[in-house]
Amino acid sequence: xxTREISFAEAIREALAQAMEADERVFIMGEDIGVYxxxxxxxxxxxxxxxxxxxxxxxxxxxxGAGVAVGAAVAGARPVYEFQxxxxxxxxxxxxxxxxxxxxxxxxxxxxxxxxxxxxxxSGTGAAAQHSQSLExxxxxxxxxxxxxxxxxxxxxxxxxxxxxxxxxVLVFEHKLLYKIKGHVPEEKYLTPIGKAVVxxxxxxxxxxxxxxxxxxxxxxxxxxxxxGINIEVIDLRSIRxxxxxxxxxxxxxxxxxxxxYEGVKTLGIGAEISALIAESxxxxxxxxxxxxxxxxxxxxxxxPVLEKAAVPQVDGIVEGLRNLVKxxx
Amino acid sequence: xxxxxxxxAKPADNARPFYAKHSKEQLKQALRRMWLIRRFEEMAxxxxxxxxxHGTMHLAVGQEASAVGxxxxxxxxxxxxxxxxxxxxxxxxxxxxxxxxxxxxxxEEGYCRGRGGSMHIADVATGNLGANGIVGGGLPLATGAxxxxxxxxxxxxxxxxxxxxxNNEGAFHESLNIAAVWKLxxxxxxxxxxxxxxxxxxxxxxxKDVATRAIGYNMPGVIVDGNNIADVNEAMMAAVARAQAxxxxxxxxxxxxxxxxxxxxxxxxxxxxxxxxxxKLKDPIPMFESELKAHGVLTDAEVQAVREAVEKEVQDxxxxxxxxxxxxxxxxxxxxxxxxxxx
Numbered sequence: 001x002x003t004r005e006i007s008f009a010e011a012i013r014e015a016l017a018q019a020m021e022a023d024e025r026v027f028i029m030g031e032d033i034g035v036y037x038x039x040x041x042x043x044x045x046x047x048x049x050x051x052x053x054x055x056x057x058x059x060x061x062x063x064x065g066a067g068v069a070v071g072a073a074v075a076g077a078r079p080v081y082e083f084q085x086x087x088x089x090x091x092x093x094x095x096x097x098x099x100x101x102x103x104x105x106x107x108x109x110x111x112x113x114x115x116x117x118x119x120x121x122x123s124g125t126g127a128a129a130q131h132s133q134s135l136e137x138x139x140x141x142x143x144x145x146x147x148x149x150x151x152x153x154x155x156x157x158x159x160x161x162x163x164x165x166x167x168x169x170v171l172v173f174e175h176k177l178l179y180k181i182k183g184h185v186p187e188e189k190y191l192t193p194i195g196k197a198v199v200x201x202x203x204x205x206x207x208x209x210x211x212x213x214x215x216x217x218x219x220x221x222x223x224x225x226x227x228x229g230i231n232i233e234v235i236d237l238r239s240i241r242x243x244x245x246x247x248x249x250x251x252x253x254x255x256x257x258x259x260x261x262y263e264g265v266k267t268l269g270i271g272a273e274i275s276a277l278i279a280e281s282x283x284x285x286x287x288x289x290x291x292x293x294x295x296x297x298x299x300x301x302x303x304x305p306v307l308e309k310a311a312v313p314q315v316d317g318i319v320e321g322l323r324n325l326v327k328x329x330x
Numbered sequence: 331x332x333x334x335x336x337x338x339a340k341p342a343d344n345a346r347p348f349y350a351k352h353s354k355e356q357l358k359q360a361l362r363r364m365w366l367i368r369r370f371e372e373m374a375x376x377x378x379x380x381x382x383x384h385g386t387m388h389l390a391v392g393q394e395a396s397a398v399g400x401x402x403x404x405x406x407x408x409x410x411x412x413x414x415x416x417x418x419x420x421x422x423x424x425x426x427x428x429x430x431x432x433x434x435x436x437x438e439e440g441y442c443r444g445r446g447g448s449m450h451i452a453d454v455a456t457g458n459l460g461a462n463g464i465v466g467g468g469l470p471l472a473t474g475a476x477x478x479x480x481x482x483x484x485x486x487x488x489x490x491x492x493x494x495x496x497n498n499e500g501a502f503h504e505s506l507n508i509a510a511v512w513k514l515x516x517x518x519x520x521x522x523x524x525x526x527x528x529x530x531x532x533x534x535x536x537x538k539d540v541a542t543r544a545i546g547y548n549m550p551g552v553i554v555d556g557n558n559i560a561d562v563n564e565a566m567m568a569a570v571a572r573a574q575a576x577x578x579x580x581x582x583x584x585x586x587x588x589x590x591x592x593x594x595x596x597x598x599x600x601x602x603x604x605x606x607x608x609x610k611l612k613d614p615i616p617m618f619e620s621e622l623k624a625h626g627v628l629t630d631a632e633v634q635a636v637r638e639a640v641e642k643e644v645q646d647x648x649x650x651x652x653x654x655x656x657x658x659x660x661x662x663x664x665x666x667x668x669x670x671x672x673x
């Protein structure tokens with residue numbers, strides 16, 4: 001497999017281009033994805049390569065636009081709808097939650113809805129409360145949807161291709177701070193399996209389950225703790241729905257401690273789900289410490305950069321939390 | 331204030347497109363479907379009253395002409411989205427009542443294998459993308475189906491039924507705008523039965539006629555007598571021709587009335603008995619029968635034969651459904667996701 005270093009955003013663009021080259025049913029739509037190239041530059045020059053029928057600028061109408069993508073999917077197309085910010089998907093939640101997620105079931109399995117929603121998410125850009133949320137757990141609560149969160153350029157490409165290839169509605173949450181990170185990405189088409197977590201760093205003292213940008217922060221924290229002789233295992237969750245319970249259970253049985261680090265609001269989130277998953281599993285008996293959740297604080301995302309940082313887990317806090325976890329201080 | 335029904339059927343006019351363009355068989359089929367809708371719904375209501383089924387249902391008794399007039403010339407490749415009041419659309423598009431009854435009874439033999447019920451009933455094989463429990467839910471979906479047709483350079487059309495209640499939903503406005511901007515082959519059909527549950531259009535809608543809203547989306551908006559199948563169908567012919575010519579969407583407003591309540595719990599506190607009785611005089615089915623006879627299309631005996639055949643089909647369908655298979659609890663997770671590729 002020949003690879004080269006490209007950015008997370010370029011990896012997504014490459015996935016979209018390869019999917020459109022391979023299958024004429026695939027097209028992309030969204031706000032300002034044409035000549036503007038997308039609010040975060042993800043679609044870039046695609047309109048010049050594929051034309052404005054396949055790279056469709058939509059009116060600013062998320063309910064209608066996303067719903068049109070759902071309808072097109074049921075009728076045999078393979079649309080990819082880009083939300084400019086995943087916060088705006090709340091305007092379209094009727095079509096995502098009531099229609100796309102349920103249509104196959106309601107119709108007794110006689111239809112499929114192969115639609116992809118791209119969801120730029122997360123804080124750290126100074127965009128404040130309505131442009132910075134992490135809503136993956138909220139959408140992950142809905143049966144019928146699949147919810148992914150890549151953390152690397154390689155996974156970003158593979159997950160977009162897997163989502164387009166999947167017969168059901170898939171939401172891909174792309175953390176905005178990751179768009180510019182670079183990594184090795186294979187040139188050819190490949191699919192990152194949906195529902196499979198991956199161990200990014202092996203360790204023996206505690207397991208950290210993290211998603212998207214928190215994977216990077218957890219890895220950084222693990223390096224700092226390694227200097228203190230604490231070995232942290234870092235699992236990149238990758239898929240919010242379905243969750244890869246087996247990989248997490250296996251890891252916790254080995255390390256006997258669990259922390260979950262995620263940007264979404266702590267309460268009723270990914271951390272609660274993974275904690276319960278362990279509490280209900282055979283790994284529970286292996287636990288040597290209470291489970292630690294580190295999530296977003298119980299507030300909207302603030303504008304001020306100091307407050308904004310304080311609203312979501314940062315490396316220092318993760319280091320401290322994990323140190324306490326391993327040293328039996330919680 | 332609601333619009334008043336017209337007094338009587340129009341005089342025979344064999345030259346009008348509806349009669350000139352359809353064969354005797356097609357017209358007979360249209361009458362058959364109108365009766366099927368009526369009798370299906372009456373039997374469905376009866377089965378609820380007798381406690382044979384649970385849940386709720388929304389009857390479209392009195393609205394049969396728009397369902398059949400819109401759908402009678404469509405093929406299975408033309409898409410349709412429907413509403414919570416969707417039995418008529420489903421039959422109009424070609425569904426068989428026995429599988430609809432089975433769905434009503436929650437049986438595996440039902441169109442949705444008992445998972446959808448009345449509010450999600452659909453025969454997907456006929457291009458029917460489903461009734462919908464969300465007011466306005468089908469508007470973006472039909473628009474999207476039309477986009478899929480356009481993307482593959484097809485000549486089919488998508489039809490979107492919705493009620494007057496939906497015309498104040500954002501989904502209506504966003505969908506019509508997108509369809510017009512992209513010139514999509516979609517026909518929006520508003521069945522204006524004058525009440526969104528209990529609130530009249532006069533109290534809910536800033537314009538007198540929903541069709542007026544087409545102006546804002548740069549598409550034709552026509553008003554027809556929704557109880558006259560010929561009027562409905564001729565408006566549809568023009569809209570389909572426009573869609574197929576690549577000129578984009580149309581809006582048809584069918585003025586009609588549901589003579590039954592909104593759903594099972596309706597006590598009709600928002601309208602008078604007189605108003606309901608007045609509309610019953612304008613029942614679309616006898617009106618169509620009179621026209622067919624006046625045009626010399628069908629004889630009395632032939633009309634009677636249609637009714638009898640429908641009665642048998644409905645009774646047989648009801649019996650088929652009652653004898654159907656109840657789903658087993660272990661199958662509750664089936665079809666949440668697709669296994670093995672797109673259906």
